[in-house]
Amino acid sequence: AQKVTQAQTEISVVEKEDVTLDCVYETRDTTYYLFWYKQPPSGELVFLIRRNSFDEQNEISGRYSWNFQKSTSSFNFTITASQVVDSAVYFCALSERSSNTGKLIFGQGTTLQVKP
Amino acid sequence: GAVVSQHPSRVICKSGTSVKIECRSLDFQATTMFWYRQFPKQSLMLMATSNEGSKATYEQGVEKDKFLINHASLTLSTLTVTSAHPEDSSFYICSASLTSGGYEQYFGPGTRLTVT
Numbered sequence: 414a415q416k417v418t419q420a421q422t423e424i425s426v427v428e429k430e431d432v433t434l435d436c437v438y439e440t441r442d443t444t445y446y447l448f449w450y451k452q453p454p455s456g457e458l459v460f461l462i463r464r465n466s467f468d469e470q471n472e473i474s475g476r477y478s479w480n481f482q483k484s485t486s487s488f489n490f491t492i493t494a495s496q497v498v499d500s501a502v503y504f505c506a507l508s509e510r511s512s513n514t515g516k517l518i519f520g521q522g523t524t525l526q527v528k529p
Numbered sequence: 530g531a532v533v534s535q536h537p538s539r540v541i542c543k544s545g546t547s548v549k550i551e552c553r554s555l556d557f558q559a560t561t562m563f564w565y566r567q568f569p570k571q572s573l574m575l576m577a578t579s580n581e582g583s584k585a586t587y588e589q590g591v592e593k594d595k596f597l598i599n600h601a602s603l604t605l606s607t608l609t610v611t612s613a614h615p616e617d618s619s620f621y622i623c624s625a626s627l628t629s630g631g632y633e634q635y636f637g638p639g640t641r642l643t644v645t
Contacts, residue, residue, distance in 0.1 A: 450636075456620060458573075458636040504572065514561055514586070515626050517634060519572045 415440045417507050419520035426495050427528050434490045434523045436505030442466075444510035447481065447488045448517065452502040461503075464488065495527045531557045533625050535637035542613055542644055550608045550640045552623030558603035559625035563634065564596075567620040579606055613644040 416439040426432045449461040472479045476493045502524050506517040532555040542548050565573040579585035579600035587593050597609040624634040
């Protein structure tokens with residue numbers, strides 16, 4: 414069955430620290446997509462990244478980087494030199510090709526608090 | 530980028546009344562729209578998937594007669610919470626996808642429903 418697990422419920426760091434948010438997924442599909450979304454206090458989800466199952470290349474975007482490892486079914490997200498504005502809830506999500514609709518299965522979310 | 534709006538952003542209603550929430554894709558045609566529900570400090574739970582011109586597909590445990598979904602056009606989907614009760618109070622989020630089975634979802638800003 415499909416599932417996304419974000420084991421870290423809450424993380425608190427001090428500004429400028431690096432922080433890694435873990436995401437482990439389960440799927441029987443060979444074709445699937447993984448996502449990270451940010452949900453600030455305003456509530457609106459902000460798309461961060463999408464990765465397909467055939468592309469294991471790590472990606473870096475500014476202070477954000479993602480490590481996709483199929484061998485461990487993980488798609489971890491690292492924020493380098495964290496800032497107070499990074500404080501939010503972060504969701505990892507999975508979409509399976511077999512669903513045909515593209516529906517997303519979300520993890521439980523990780524609340525990140527960055528203190529000044 | 531693709532923009533999705535929701536209206537209203539906040540609504541307070543009395544128990545027993547019905548509330549309609551609109552979700553619009555502003556600059557693209559959305560073949561598929563999704564409705565999610567999010568309780569405080571919890572993840573997003575998919576309620577239903579709707580395709581333009583056809584009946585919505587509800588997730589297990591979601592009452593079809595209570596949460597009426599209409600996807601009348603490629604840019605508009607509505608969710609009507611019928612005979613609302615305090616336990617229906619939640620944050621409702623819609624998303625839209627450009628293509629059926631497309632894996633990029635664009636999220637609306639959400640609607641906070643409070644039933645008194």
